[in-house]
Amino acid sequence: HKAESAANPCRPIADGDLVIVYEGFDSMKAVRVSANGNYNNKYGSFAHKEWIGKPFGSRAVSRKGSGWVLLLAPTPELWTAVLRHRTQILYAADIAMVVAFLELRPGAVVLESGTGSGSLTTSLARAVAPHGKVWTFEFHEQRAQLAAEEFKANGLGELVTVAQRDIEASGFPEELHGQADALFLDLPKPYMVVPSAARCVRPDGMFCSFSPCIEQVQRTCQELNAHGFRDMRTMEVLLRxxxxxxxxxxxxxxxxxxxxxxxxxxxxxxxxxxxxxxxxxxxxxxxxxxxxxxxxxxxxxxPFGRGHTGYLTFARRVVEFS
Ligand code: SAM
Structure with missing residues (x-):
């Protein structure tokens, strides 16, 4: 039913579904529905079994009728808003630019490192579904394992493969050389990975790196220039x-x-x-x-809290480069 959920977000809620419980504009929670479960908040108590069978998007009223919540179908945007942070994450504004400028489309193959909390990965997976692939690499063992479990539970197990690997030290695995339509880095030293990225991204494919500091951007651009990437552009997305x-x-x-x-x-x-x-x-x-x-x-x-997040540097792999 997970595949059906993606295709039809208005289908009835079933036991085991992930529901995004909307309590208000700035308050949402991810809840896994279970027939015996309860959800408690400031409006009272809600029995999960009363949610089962209602279409996604329905309003659920608390047992005593003192308040209500909305039961939303999960999307990558909502997941980014509610996921458990194990690291800093990318948010919707940066993610939108990454997906657009990496020119992702159904069937594309994308490489990513690090996986972190899987916020970006979830949007990458939707962009390349149903027949594409996201290979994502994370050197922290527990983060890699938790991300893999979450992707599987959220129905992305086929689209996303997580592996534990130190990408700055070892680069991407050899079997991925020449395979990537797009490659994304959110690492402390992205410039160290550019030679490996050049081997992985197919001619005309796209590269992107997210870095909070302009010095990292400069070093990354120098490496990109030396390894057959062109059309470089760095942008900063600021919400107002x-x-x-x-x-x-x-x-x-x-x-x-x-x-x-x-x-x-x-x-x-x-x-x-x-x-x-x-x-x-x-x-x-x-x-x-x-x-x-x-x-x-x-x-x-x-004035509101979120300002600078980081710089997004995009580049295209040239067709001929030796
Ligand atoms: N973009 C992710 C998201 O949206 O959830 C967040 C990535 S987080 C800021 C950076 C991740 O890179 C961390 O989980 C860290 O463990 C991982 N990392 C750092 N150095 C690495 C390396 N050399 N190889 C692989 N992963 C690395």
């Missing part, structure tokens, strides 16, 4: 949260938002909008409230 609100317009603000009379006025108005919204197009938008008074919809950047 905007708080959107409606504000009643004061008379002077309202008049400053009147249609500009001249180019000079237009530039001045745009500058005023950018100061509030922090970027093109974020300035106040004029609307009429129900009572006819003027209101503005304002998007203000709000």
């Amino acid at each position: 949260q905007l708080e959107v609100s409606r504000q009643a317009l004061a008379t002077d603000l309202e008049s400053s938002m009147a249609p500009p009379q001249s180019k000079k006025q237009a530039r001045r108005q745009e500058a005023a909008g950018n100061a509030g919204g922090g970027g093109g197009g974020n300035g106040p938008k004029r609307q009429k409230a129900a009572d006819g008074s003027a209101v503005a919809v304002v998007a203000k950047p709000v």
Whole structure:
């Protein structure tokens, strides 16, 4: 039924399924359904057996009716939000860039190291399913073992193979030379692995390395250049949260938002909008409230925790390189 779950996220929940229990926007939990199980939270107690047979996406009400949760079908994005952290992990914004710029598609073969908590691996697996393959290498024995167990339990056992190996010291195994459509590194010294990556990535295939420090990026780029990779580009994905609100317009603000009379006025108005919204197009938008008074919809950047994660360096293996 795991294959069916991927194909049909609206099918009924069955005993043994992984469910993402949504309690609120910033509170979700991964729960393995078992006929005798209970789920307890601040809203009360929920019997798993009442979830069985409901379609994924249903609302479940607590025993005493004092609250509810949503029973979501797992996706790689939700898994990244709820998984148990054994290491630092990649989050959805970086993962989206990695999957897109590695040009992953169904049937592709991807090599990865290190596996860490398996956050990225889960998205790599979905991108290459159903007939592709992810080979992922981790030198920490327990992490490798736990990741393998989780992939199997989440129905990815066929798509993902985990092996324990020190990739910086030994490189990727010889049998993978020339086999990879794409290769991804999240390691402390990625530049040490570039010669091995050059042997594994097929001509025209893609390479990516995630590094928090620009010095690692520089050394990696030098190695990439020396080993037949081209079209290098390094990017940093920064999320910015905007708080959107409606504000009643004061008379002077309202008049400053009147249609500009001249180019000079237009530039001045745009500058005023950018100061509030922090970027093109974020300035106040004029609307009429129900009572006819003027209101503005304002998007203000709000400080929030997550800033720099790391730099993503992509490169393409050239067709001819000796
Ligand atoms: N990208 C992963 C994720 O999204 O869950 C997180 C990777 S974590 C930051 C880095 C991992 O690389 C750690 O689990 C670490 O044990 C592993 N590692 C470090 N050096 C390694 C090496 N030489 N060979 C293989 N794995 C290594």
